[in-house]
Amino acid sequence: MPDAMFRLVAPSIGSTPRIVAAIVLFVVFDLVALLSNLWIAEQVAQDAVAINLAGRQRMLSQQTTKALLLATRPTSGESPENARREINTAFTLFEQTLRAFDEGGEATGGDGHRVALRAVNGEAARIVQRARSLVGPLSALLHDDRGHLPGRLEPAADYLVQHNTAILDLMNQLTSVLEHDSVSRTRDLRTIQSGAFLLALLNFIALALGMIRRHRAAEEAGLLWRSQARQDPLTGIANRKAFEEGAEALLLRARQNKDNGALLLLDLDGFKPINDRFGHSAGDDILKAVAGALTAAARSTDLVARLGGDEFILLCPQAYKEIDIDPLCERLVNAISTLPTADLPGCRLGVSIGVATYPDCGYGLQGLLSRADKAMYVAKGAGGSRWQRAA
Ligand SMILES: Nc1nc2c(ncn2[C@@H]2O[C@H](COP(=O)(O)OP(=O)(O)OP(=O)(O)O)[C@@H](O)[C@H]2O)c(=O)[nH]1
Structure with missing residues (x-):
């Protein structure tokens, strides 16, 4: 490495306190890179769950509509009781997930396990709120005073047939916005991670150069000492x-x-x-x-x-x-x-x-x-x- 560059990168790292400081910084930068890596992995996992649940909302909405129609206009061989059970299950899941998106909290995952959701924000939060206000009247129609399905479900079926497209559209938008947010969040975290890695690398180079510099200085001092110990100080010839x-x-x-x-x-x-x-x-x-x-x-x-x-x-x-x-x-x-x-x-x-x-x-x-x-x-x-x- 040219000497000028050497002096630029490791101006005075040769002293012991500076080498210790450089080692500490190296560890800190590495830790930041490692923690941001773990953080990214955690974010990606959470985003994947949220995107998956948003996608499931479309399916639940369709399922509720279909079951409502079956319960209110039974065709041959279909059991209205089964349909009522399906409405209860699908709509409860739909509502619970929408609430978890809005307020943060637990939802039920695809495999039946409880999953924690963060409250969404920005554009996603606005979509969720619109969906909740659209679903609000349906909720009132599907729950009687005791929280059970009421005897007559026709008004709920009519309401859902009328608003199902809008609800589906909102759930589609929610999925897209969550996907987009996830990509940009991951990109930001990657930038932080790359920065920390770069700093750790630069710090490592500076540290290595500092040590080389220190080693060289010690060698030069040794050489000087040896030559002085063998030289007659007055005449400069050998002693x-x-x-x-x-x-x-x-x-x-x-x-x-x-x-x-x-x-x-x-x-x-x-x-x-x-x-x-x-x-x-x-x-x-x-x-x-x-x-x-x-x-x-x-x-x-x-x-x-x-x-x-x-x-x-x-x-x-x-x-x-x-x-x-x-x-x-x-x-x-x-x-x-x-x-x-x-x-x-x-x-x-x-x-x-x-x-x-x-x-x-x-x-x-x-x-x-x-x-x-x-x-x-x-x-x-x-x-x-x-x-x-x-x-
Ligand atoms: N200026 C100077 N004188 C020194 C140094 N080292 C020793 N001397 C002197 O050198 C002189 C040597 O003495 P002598 O050997 O008797 O000198 P000389 O006149 O040549 O006598 P002979 O050797 O007998 O011919 C002494 O006066 C020492 O003090 C030095 O580094 N510098």
């Missing part, structure tokens, strides 16, 4: 620890391959007077210049380090005795003795170099160091600004 690690690995390889090489231990001559006469910072500048001169003179495969004070060291793999080492030492002595000291009048800088070669002095780092140290003191004792190979 003793880094040199020892690198040299051990190099000498191990050299031992396995039976390679030649050399360890050069360097100690400046005449450094203390610079410090004493011109101050510590003038001495620091000299140490930095020496480090630069050594690095410039060394090959890219050589290890160059400052051991401390005015002591430096070089490990030169695959350096062949005099052929390579003498010219290198000469270059180093010249480079250091010709460092610009114009603003340090009366000071002469030089360097004494002790050289221990391998395999002659062995492949062990400590052995090479001690032989080079002794050789360096011989060079210094002989007046400095020279090199000496270990005996």
Whole structure:
């Protein structure tokens, strides 16, 4: 991911409180998506029941009409008693369902179980109210004072024949409006669900990016710390620890391959007077210049380090005795003795170099160091600004 985008999406999520906040948000968004899913399923189930019952109202209305006609104008073989029972059952169900649509409450489902209906609203409520006012007179005609079917049903049959089409039409409208409401309610809920899912996803991405960012920062801090722990803070070249690690690995390889090489231990001559006469910072500048001169003179495969004070060291793999080492030492002595000291009048800088070669002095780092140290003191004792190979 490009860095600019990374910064845009996860501006400062790397800190612990922000990661915790992002995890909490992730859980919340996911819960919203889950709950809206359950809510949608529940709504769809309730809508299906309501649509089904609205459809059944048409059938009940037809059934009541037919039974009323049979009860009032019996044809051959039809039992008026059965018809009266059917009127009672069908019309009671019809009325009960219409009331449940209007006021909310229980109705009887197709399988005889009780089902809870929500009161409909909007256009559906207006249709239900119109239907109830249309059915109201019929209800009065079909129930006597004790709530039973009256003896004479002709007025009810006439009323229903007259208004059945209108009632059927209203029940058709109710079914369509309920279907339409259900579709748009489901669509709205889906939008909420998709939004919650999208937010959860974005939050997850931000969270993941935040963690990557945190991981990267920790890695960078570790790298910086490791490089600082291996660097001489004044000169910027490797310190003793880094040199020892690198040299051990190099000498191990050299031992396995039976390679030649050399360890050069360097100690400046005449450094203390610079410090004493011109101050510590003038001495620091000299140490930095020496480090630069050594690095410039060394090959890219050589290890160059400052051991401390005015002591430096070089490990030169695959350096062949005099052929390579003498010219290198000469270059180093010249480079250091010709460092610009114009603003340090009366000071002469030089360097004494002790050289221990391998395999002659062995492949062990400590052995090479001690032989080079002794050789360096011989060079210094002989007046400095020279090199000496270990005996
Ligand atoms: N400016 C500066 N001086 C340092 C630093 N580390 C050590 N020194 C000084 O380096 C000097 C080293 O002393 P010597 O080794 O006697 O210096 P020298 O004059 O070259 O003497 P020989 O080595 O005997 O030739 C001491 O004065 C230390 O205080 C440093 O980081 N910066």
